[in-house]
Amino acid sequence: MSPPAVLFEGVSKIYPRPDAEPLRALRDVSLRVPQGRSVAITGRSGSGKSTLLHLAAGIDEPSEGRVEILGADLGRLNDAERTLRRRDQIGLIFQFFHLLPHLSVGDNVALPAMIAGERDYGGRVLELLERVGLADRARERVDRLSGGEMQRVAICRALLRGPELLLADEPTGNLDDRNGQRVMELLLELAAEGQRTLIFVTHSEEMAAMADTRLAIHSGVLEPS
Amino acid sequence: MIRYLLRGFQAHLQSGRSLFVLSVLGVALGVASVSSILILNRSALGAFEGSVRAVSGDADLSVLPLTPTFSERLYPRVLASPDVERAWPLYRVDVALAGADEVYLEVLGLDLFVPRDVPWSEAPRDLGQALTTPGFVAVSPQFARAQELEVGDRFEVTSGSRRVSLYVGALVDFRSLTPLASTTLVVTDIAQAQDLFGRRGELHQIDLTLRSGVDASTAIRRLERRLGPSVRVRAPEQRTAEAAGLLGAFRLNLTALSLISLFVGGFLVYVSTRAVLVRRRGEIGLLRAIGATRAQTLVWILGEVSLLGTLGVGLGLSLGYLAAAANLERISGTLTNLYMLEAVETLDVPPRLLLLSGLLGIGGALAGAIGPALEMSRRNPRSLLAGFVAEERLGRVSGSVACLGLCMLCGVALWCYWVGETWRARGFVLGVALLLTLPLASPYIVRTATRRLSPRGFGLRYGMKALGLRLHSTAFAAAALAVAVSMLIGITLMIGSFRRTVDLWVGETLQADxxxxxxxxxxxxxxxxxxxxxxxxxxxxxxxxxxxxxxxxxxxxxxxxxxxxxxxxxxxxxxxxxxxxxxxxxxxxxxxxxxxxxxxxxxxxxxxxxxxxxxxxxxxxxxxxxxxxxxxxxxxxxxxxxxxxxxxxxxxxxxxxxxxxxxxxxxxxTDVQMVVSRMRRQWSDVPLRIRSNRDIRREVLEIFDQTFAVTRLLQVMSLLIAASGVMLTLIVLARERVSELALYRALGARRPQIFRVFLGKGLGIAAFGLGLGAIAGVLLALVLIYLVNRAYFGWTIAVYWPWRAILEQLATILLAALAASIYPALRASRTPATELSRESL
Incomplete structure (x- = not known):
């Protein structure tokens, strides 16, 4: 039996503050996401959605509890090992796309492969761009793209190395409804095609409804939506 | 406003210590370069003035020979002049202290019967002793201490092939008259001086005071007419002005070089001011939104920079003094060997010189900051609060700016060609135009080159590619480095060519064995x-x-x-x-x-x-x-x-x-060395310097190297500033680009990879700086060799390429730039992925 894509067991995240009570961003969160599923997490700003994603990505470490990604206990890994897991198994998508303006569209997509030291990635980059309808713009600067196009490039970047887990933080939060809908559909489609697990955070109930599972987070406490 | 300024400055200091330290260091090194040269230049003239004042005291005028000496028959004619109140003859001769390596004394023969204010610190017991004791001299207390001599001791000096025994009869402290007086002045009776070291009947100088009411320039004309064509009559200040004129080219060249360091330091202030202002744009926007005027904003920004400049000036003046002290002996050697002027024993640091250095330092800092300050103060509050990408504008206009720079350079070059040799300073003007072209052209070059660079991986090359995005920081750091490199290469090439020319010339002209x-x-x-x-x-x-x-x-x-x-x-x-x-x-x-x-x-x-x-x-x-x-x-x-x-x-x-x-x-x-050794043995009782052709060639090149030692100090200072510039720029990038770095970490980049990317940025800046600097350096060398040298010194220098020295220097600069990149690269590599902000990159 394959391990769950994401497993949180009694996870809390506390941020100490110099002149105030510590901030409890997550409180005793337990979560099990089987591989190949899509999960939407909704919640208000500051409820702990992004913290949850950061912990799942191994960007941050829990103050209490255990986080397991694809069978690996992140707490037992050092920073370098967590980084390699993230590089090889996780794809990240951000609300503000985080594309690098000094790189072309193609180079932005290729960035994870460059970081991984791959040499032969040109074909895959074009293939993905073709899949999202941007193959003819591979050499263009990213600042000439629309918001929706930028997010499509960011999705390509996240998918390039074939990650088993996709984590998306408000992927449609910076897009209008029509573009948001399209991007979300594309993201779900591409995740499903590769049997990937997708966890995304959103404000939108409409987008959340497109996922297999919906969860809500309130003041750091995770509960079924 | 002042309170706000001070609070802001304090906050800036606390939040960006390395940025602050490097900016202060940039100003400090620039000020150190300028002030050390100003101090050395001033001290050289001070030594001459001190000598004039010590020897001539309160004389209004001095009668000086146009040839080595003049006849003492002129003395009665001076005394007989109706303009002259008092006059006293002087015999001056330089001698070497026997048994010491290049310790020279200036023997001053005075007529002890003429009433004159000699600053005896220990006077002779009676005048008769001074006249009758063979070799009676008064030496300075400092010299006596250094040579462990006391009144009553004897010591030996040499003049030509003669050895002369002198008797310490008294101590005379010229430094009580003027602090810059030489401690190697030796006073004796004029007749003794003539007998021991020269010929009777000859004088080197007659000092005189004028009757009250007599105009000095009129008296000069009358005396010159009365005394004939073998002498000239000069006031002490005219003599100092002549010495200043004699050293004019030497001083001007050193000052110009030192100003380049200040110019490079200005870039550091530019980069740091810009970084600070970009970071604090929200604060500025808020100030503007709640009613601060543009002028107030500008004053606030420039006020902070002035405080930073003041700290840099304070540190720079101290460093400058130390650098001047360290180079005093070399400068003194140059003045005595090449210009036959007085040796410089002490540094002269008048307050006006410190003030000038300080003003230059603060002026340089303000000049570096004025661009970003104006840009920021002109923005409306909305754009400041919303954030902006200022680089784009520079990127867009970089082509036009580069074109402007090249047009300016070509225009100045054509103008220099047109005016020909009629204007001496044309070489300097062309040199300045060349150095100014570097910052104007570098944004375009960096932008164009990085655009064409295709990153194949996430490492050095990737780091270089990203330089084009932050032109305000990277292009100007590259330009600052290019200016320093051009100075380094230009001067190395010039000195190397000059040294080789001299070496060949010595080989051709030193024909004897x-x-x-x-x-x-x-x-x-x-x-x-x-x-x-x-x-x-x-x-x-x-x-x-x-x-x-x-x-x-x-x-x-x-x-x-x-x-x-x-x-x-x-x-x-x-x-x-x-x-x-x-x-x-x-x-x-x-x-x-x-x-x-x-x-x-x-x-x-x-x-x-x-x-x-x-x-x-x-x-x-x-x-x-x-x-x-x-x-x-x-x-x-x-x-x-x-x-x-x-x-x-x-x-x-x-x-x-x-x-x-x-x-x-x-x-x-013949075995020349064998003959030389034998001659030295044979003539060991005579103070001769017997040197083989090989010895003298070596000595010539040693003097040559000593002459240019100060130049090397300036080169090193300029390079240090430029290396600080690379470090500062990378620190700025590491701070400004935290989100980008966090993104890389989020995408799986390991710390060593980020480290390599930043090294790549440092390497990129170094590569641009070296490339541009090498080209400009060669051009600068040609300007120095063909225009500046010929106009100011009159020498023909053949161009030789000291490849080895140049390659060594380029490698050193590259290593320095890489070393300067290590700290920012380490800082950048420690950026956690959690720093990924929600804002756009």
Missing amino acids: VYVTSESWRRARDAAALDERVIRGLAEQPEVIAVDRLRQFFAYTGERRISVAGVGLASPPGRVPYQLIEGEQGPALEAMQAGAGVLISEPLARKAGLEVGAALEIATPSGPRSFRVVGVAYDYTSELGGAVMSLETMTAAFGRGAISNLALYLQPG
């Missing part, structure tokens, strides 16, 4: 006479087949002080010690030896506009006398210029005088 002079010659010149017995003895050595004789002193042509040499050439055929730039060597030398004319040095020909066939008028004891120029010779011994004539011509024109130097030609196949 052995050179003989006395220990005191380097300072005393014609007063360092070689005894006829010594000359005969050396010439009669079995291996010697020919002897060239030299007599040399300084004289005047118009207002120009030149070296005049009388030579008795007996050199074998084909071994002629002159290489002509103009005129045919054989006929010219024949004419010179036959008394039909003189050879002149290249600097004199250029500065006085003389050529073969022209008449050179030199002051002689009987008045100005014309000599036909029969050839112009290469000469790198001094920028003052000189003339060479036959000994017979010299005797006829200037009277009899002593030989001070010999050049001995040995039989072919």
Whole structure:
């Protein structure tokens, strides 16, 4: 039996503050996401959605509890090992796309492969761009793209190395409804095609409804939506 | 406002310590360069002024010879002048302290009967003792202490081939008159000085005071008319001004080089100010939103920069003083060896000089900050609060800016060509235009080159590619480095070419096998006479087949002080010690030896506009006398210029005088070092300097290297500032690009990879700086060699490429830039992925 894509067991995240009570961003969160599923997490700003994603990505470490990604206990890994897991198994998508303006569209997509030291990635980059309808713009600067196009490039970047887990933080939060809908559909489609697990955070109930599972987070406490 | 300014400054200091430290360091090093050179320049003149004041005291005027000495028969004529209240004669001669390595004393022969304010710190018991004790002298307390002498002790000095025993009869402290007075002044009775070191009946100077109400310039005219053409009359300030004029080119060149460091320091302030302002734009936007005017914003920003500049100035002045102190001996050596001026013993740091350095430092800092400050103060509050990408504008206009720079450079070059040699400073103008072109062209070059760069991986190349995005930081860091590199390469190339030219020239002109002079010659010149017995003895050595004789002193042509040499050439055929730039060597030398004319040095020909066939008028004891120029010779011994004539011509024109130097030609196949060693043993009781051709060549190059040692210090300072610039820029990038770095970490980039990317940025800045700097450096070297040197020093320098030195320096700069990248790269690599902000990158 394959391990769950994401497993949180009694996870809390506390941020100490110099002149105030510590901030409890997550409180005793337990979560099990089987591989190949899509999960939407909704919640208000500051409820702990992004913290949850950061912990799942191994960007941050829990103050209490255990986080397991694809069978690996992140707490037992050092920073370098967590980084390699993230590089090889996780794809990240951000609300503000985080594309690098000094790189072309193609180079932005290729960035994870460059970081991984791959040499032969040109074909895959074009293939993905073709899949999202941007193959003819591979050499263009990213600042000439629309918001929706930028997010499509960011999705390509996240998918390039074939990650088993996709984590998306408000992927449609910076897009209008029509573009948001399209991007979300594309993201779900591409995740499903590769049997990937997708966890995304959103404000939108409409987008959340497109996922297999919906969860809500309130003041750091995770509960079924 | 002031309170807000101080609070802001404090916050800036706390939040960006490395940024702050590097900015202060940039200003400090620039100020250190400028102030050290200003202090050294001032001290050189101060030493001369000190000597004038110590020797001439409160004299209104001095009667000085146009030739080495003048007859003491002029003294009664001075006294008889109705303008003169008091007058006293002086005999001055430089001697070497026996047994010491290059310690020289200036013996001052005074008429002790003339009432004169001598600052005795320990006076002679009675005047009779001073007159009757052989070798009675008064030395300074400092000299006595240094040589462990007490009143009543004897010590030995040498003058030419003579050894003279002196008796410490009293102590005299000229520093009580003026703090810059030399501690190596030695006072004796004038008759003793003439007897011991020269000839009776000759004087070097008459100092005088004028009757009250007599106008100095009128008195000068009357006295010069009364005393005839062999002397000139000068006020102390005129003498100092002449010394300043003599050193003008030397001082100007050093000052110009030191200003380049300040120029480079200005870039650091630019980069840091911009970084700070970009970070604090929200704060500025808020201030503007709640009612601060643009002018207030500008004053606030510039106020902070002034505070930073003030700290840099404080540190820079201290560093400058230390650098000046460390180079005092070298500068002193240059002044005494090349300009025959007084040695500099102490630093003179008047408050106005500190003020000037401080103003230059703060001015440089403000000049660096004014661009970003104006840009920020002009923005409306909305755009400040919303954030902006200022780089884009520079990127868009970079082509036009580069074009403007190149057009300016071409325009200045054409103008320099058009004005020709009529304006000496054209070389400097072209040099400045060249250096200004670098910051103007670098944004375009960095942008174009990085755009074309295709990153193949996430490492060095990727780091370089990203440089084009932050042109305001990266392009100007590259430009600052390019300016420093151009200075380094330009001066290395110039000095390397000059050194090689001198080396070849020495090889061509030092034809004799052995050179003989006395220990005191380097300072005393014609007063360092070689005894006829010594000359005969050396010439009669079995291996010697020919002897060239030299007599040399300084004289005047118009207002120009030149070296005049009388030579008795007996050199074998084909071994002629002159290489002509103009005129045919054989006929010219024949004419010179036959008394039909003189050879002149290249600097004199250029500065006085003389050529073969022209008449050179030199002051002689009987008045100005014309000599036909029969050839112009290469000469790198001094920028003052000189003339060479036959000994017979010299005797006829200037009277009899002593030989001070010999050049001995040995039989072919002789072991020169063996002969030199034997001669040294044989003449060990005579204070001679006997050197082989090889020794003297080495010594010439040692003096050459000493002369340019200060230049190297300036190069190093400029390079340090530029390396700080690279570090500062990368720190700025690491701070500004935290989100980008966090993204890389989020995408799986390991710390060593981020480290490599940042090294790549450092390498990229270094590569652009080196590339641009190398090109500009070669051009700068050509400007220095063909325009500045010829105009100010009058030397022809052939261009040689000191490849090894240049490659070593380029490698050093590259390593320095990489070393400067390590700290920011480490900082950047430690950026956690959690720093990924929600804002756009």
